[in-house]
Amino acid sequence: MPSGEYLRYVALGDSQTEGLGDGDDVTGLRGWADRLAEQLAAGNPGFQYANLAVRGRLAAQVHAEQLGPALALRPDLATVVAGVNDLLRPRCDVDEVAGHLEAMFAALTAQGARVATLTFPDLARITPLARPISSRAAALNHRIRAAARRHGVVVAETSHHPVVADPRLWSQDRQHASPLGHERIAAAVAHALHLPGSCDSWTHPLPSPAVLPSGWRAAATELRWAATFLGPWIGRRLRGRSSGDGRTAKRPLLLPVETLPRGSETNAADHS
Structure with missing residues (x-):
């Protein structure tokens, strides 16, 4: 379907779809779903967009809390991205997570929506401490592809x-x-949907290689990351808390894209 034929886009998910890392809670979060909506709205004055995603939500919570409101909005395009928060839990049941995703796929497509999702990268390639969940991520990706x-x-x-x-x-x-990462995710989804002007350039490496610390500097970087981010995350888990406690969707109604907040190009160090 050409982008001009999508009039109602609804995004379901967790912090990544909410836009954490692209702007902040003061200036406003942008994120890949907002960026995709901006592309869909270009030259399409009747286009409207809702974002139901809430940080910290597990796949079961996205299913229970967001599917009903999404169906009520009767989207012709929906994105469903959830499961990373589940993968980080010690007792993650990949089949259960995939079941919730498939139930959302089924309900939205049965109502006539075009649905898009994505597979997840191996987090161990980003931080070595995530190596224990690599097999879970691969298993969930396999199930996402099959359900799709x-x-x-x-x-x-x-x-x-x-x-x-x-x-x-x-x-x-x-x-x-990061803002650049959200830009690439939006481009990936646009490419998968065959939107006009989209291409595979999002898969290309950045123009110059990243400069990575080595030796004791790398070890110090890992320790700072663990103290700043991993420790507080573990603390919330032990207390049975979530970064999404008390939060609601940032954009629960279908509205024109002109009403989107413009997130600043900063990294939000807020919670998962």
Whole structure:
């Protein structure tokens, strides 16, 4: 379907779809879904966009809290991206996570929406401490692809391209994309949807290689990251808390894209 035929886009998901890492809670979050909406709205005055995503949500919560409101908005395009927060939990059940994603795929496509999702990169390529969840991410990606085939869902394959591990595409917390990373995700979804003007340039490496610390500097960097981001994240888990506690969707209604906040080009070091 050409982009001009999409009039109602609804995004479901967690912090990545909410836009953490692209702007902040003071100036406003932008994020890949907002960026995709901006592309869809270009030259399409009737286009409207809602973003139901809330940070910290597990796949079951996205299913329980966001699917009903999304269906009520009757989108002709929906994106469903969830599961990373589940992968980070010690007792993650990949089949259960995939089941929630597939249920959302089924309900939205049955109502006539075009649905898009994406696969997840191996987080161990971004931070070595994430190595224990690599197999879970691969298993979830496999199930996402299978569920997408069953329901005619478009998949943006962001999992295996080398550029996704470039640290410049990630914010300082290594859990959320940077503004440049959100830009690449939006381009990946646009390309998967065959939107006019889209191409595979989002898969290309950045013009110059990233300069990475080595030796004791690398070790010091890992320690600072663990103290600044990993420690507080573990603390919230132990207390049964989530960064999304008390939060609601930033854009629960379909509105013209002109009402979007313009996030500053800073890295939000806020929570997952």
